[in-house]
Amino acid sequence: MNKESLFVCARSDEPFSILTIDPVSGANCLAFQGNELQNGTINSATFIGQDQTHLCISLEDKSLMTIPMKYKKSKKTLAANSTRSFIGFKANFIVSHPSGDFIFVAADNKIYTWELRGGNMLSIIDEHLREISAFRISTCGSLLASASMDGAVKIWLTSSLISQRNQSSHICSQLGGHSSHTLEVNDLYITSSGMSARIFSVSADYSACLYSLATNQILLKITCDHPLSACCMDGAERRLFLASINGQIRTIDLMQSELPKDSFQRMKVENEQIDNNTENSFQFHNSRIQQLCANLDGSRLASGDSSGAYAIWDVTNGQLLQNGTK
Template identity: 25%
Template structure:
């Protein structure tokens, strides 16, 4: 039998035999199970396609399995406190965890703790990277959603402390879930809250695009791949499908023929939602101890998987290439993760390491090369417009000067890149 393209992963809070189960999306048959404790809600994630991670409730460590070695718990990552949520960047370079009211960010390749972000005032409840890995978003019980630029967080000089790019503060009760859409930094964010609303935001500007009011508390939210619909899991067990094609900005949910529909079948609150890659199937987990697979077009439950306790995580994901190859091993083993923040840039020099990371420019009043290039490009466009409507001779001279300056900036940028490459490839 050929290996499945997509699989369903689920965890519950009371399973005596295994922690995480893997099911075939097409047949519902059990494929794998990972043993060792239980997993807290919103802590199950895949790292580099090689490792499966989750955090047990009320514990200060993260469980790690190699995806093809299901019978043995491989490693435990000790953290400074109880992990409330967990997320890995799509490229597998960074791991973020919510620990009480702070967000901890590690560099996976070295295990170094890069930053501790303490801008929330209460426990962090959900955390997710954008699909391009340029940003991550955190939501907490303090009603706030913070958008963080990764480049500003991992700079070597952490004084002053990094600031979020946006503070989304239109919810009036704790955040229960969030979902980042496609298109990276140009995408959208959906947030759910106990205030019975789901809000849609533009990531680049932080602007509120849509607010939908429900009759019940919303515990989970997700997009379909095309982002035509939002799927919202309610505390009453219903799942609400919200059309994003409507023009109204603030509205109350009402079932109609234009895309707003209700999935009925769960008997208790819906805690997690996930949609298949082709947008035809919806996976939901609930406190009624079941995971259901729904056909989105017909709104019918096509499969129901029973668990031993309230479901804490349920997700559809592309099956890692080596999940069903017993002899395969991770390409790079996980290092020991540090529980203490890097003190200074000099720490790496003691071991002969050279660390080059993106960061903010050294002085606030000095433009970066990218900002200069963008400003010069805008000036060139303005000069070109003037040359069309008049003042042509002077404009052409100015354009030539600007083009020469742009070439100089490009050369400086190339020299910087070559210098960094030489540092990285220099034998120790």
């Protein structure tokens, strides 16, 4: 059985800005010193594939790096022979296919697909009108979701992006999407349901939407009293987690909440910061929440904010289990 770990990455030029943390003890399992970055500021980082033997990092100076990881026996640090690839633009988001054979990069309003074995660019998709502000891939690797500054959410079939080798082709591989948000979408989450997946999105317009790919409909729209910055769901697709720009985190149990019965399925989440109910709110962060992530069984929640602080929570009672600062 694989042991769970928390991947932490800070947008910084300081050493050891990338860590892997044991969520039980809070100890650093692995750290990347970053000498190969040559004082470059990390913009985004992700493991390539599921074996986690390679790390892909994009920098603020518009270079993309693939770093083979070699473990040192004496220290929990990484030695690496880096492969640097200059792509001519700033890569805002990088996601990896679970197979480890492909990566998808969002830059400006375009989506790029690369084959890692040969280093070939397979496709360029230019369907967003404005810059891409959120980017996610499903755990099975079949779906890719992107959202932009104008509030548009689009769903793609990754196999179509991989097979679309003609870069000048105008064939659109978009599966679905919606434009229910009026401002930039700050985060996305895709459930692991294949073609019946649901896409959860949060926006700066104070709203969150749960969209069904199978029916091409908005199942639920939530309005809050602060702009939303991050979101996720548990593995059972029972709980929704929302985070705002002022550090508040809320959870909504879809099985217990009294959801409206009208056709539009709209509900409002009020600010309960002063309430004593800690089961539905998590109080620790004072800055904008950048990331939320739940473990497989939905018992733990991890959060990270713009100041470099991260926290691990017990979802059942809202207790803070671990916290630290990068």
